[in-house]
Amino acid sequence: MTLRPHHLLCIGKFTGHGYDSAFTNHMTEIVSLLRSGEDVKVTLVRGVDDLCDKCPNRRGSLCSSQDKVTYLDAAVLDALCIPAGTYDWAELTEGVRERIYGRGSFDLICESCEWFPLCCKTETNY
Ligand code: SF4
Numbered sequence: 001m002t003l004r005p006h007h008l009l010c011i012g013k014f015t016g017h018g019y020d021s022a023f024t025n026h027m028t029e030i031v032s033l034l035r036s037g038e039d040v041k042v043t044l045v046r047g048v049d050d051l052c053d054k055c056p057n058r059r060g061s062l063c064s065s066q067d068k069v070t071y072l073d074a075a076v077l078d079a080l081c082i083p084a085g086t087y088d089w090a091e092l093t094e095g096v097r098e099r100i101y102g103r104g105s106f107d108l109i110c111e112s113c114e115w116f117p118l119c120c121k122t123e124t125n126y
């Protein structure tokens with residue numbers, strides 16, 4: 001599975017909300033697999049990923065909010081101190097818990113996102 005780095009956070013905060021029904025149904029499938037406890041390999045990419053596939057904001061190889069998502073992806077990789085590449089899902093969620101939530105960095109990374117008011121009051125669920 002490919003994921004943009006900031007989607008590690010979005011997946012943890014997902015409660016069934018999304019841009020439209022095609023996107024939300026697709027994201028529900030991905031999140032269900034990742035929350036199932038199955039050993040999933042995730043390749044972090046600096047570009048469109050498997051979640052973007054069904055997103056109405058996708059513009060070819062870009063996002064309609066390209067500057068925002070480029071910033072978010074870089075901020076998450078910086079916080080995790082890892083490069084783009086392939087990891088175990090469990091390894092990534094452990095890193096997010098320790099290096100982002102454990103250090104209080106979630107608000108700093110996400111506060112400019114339009115979904116922040118919803119995400120900041122949602123329990124993280126991996
Ligand atoms: S605030 Fe935005 S970037 Fe952060 S987890 Fe929520 S949807 Fe994802």
Ligand code: SF4
Nearest residue numbers: 052055057058063069
């Ligand atoms: S296309 Fe943009 S808004 Fe849609 S899932 Fe991908 S990064 Fe998020």
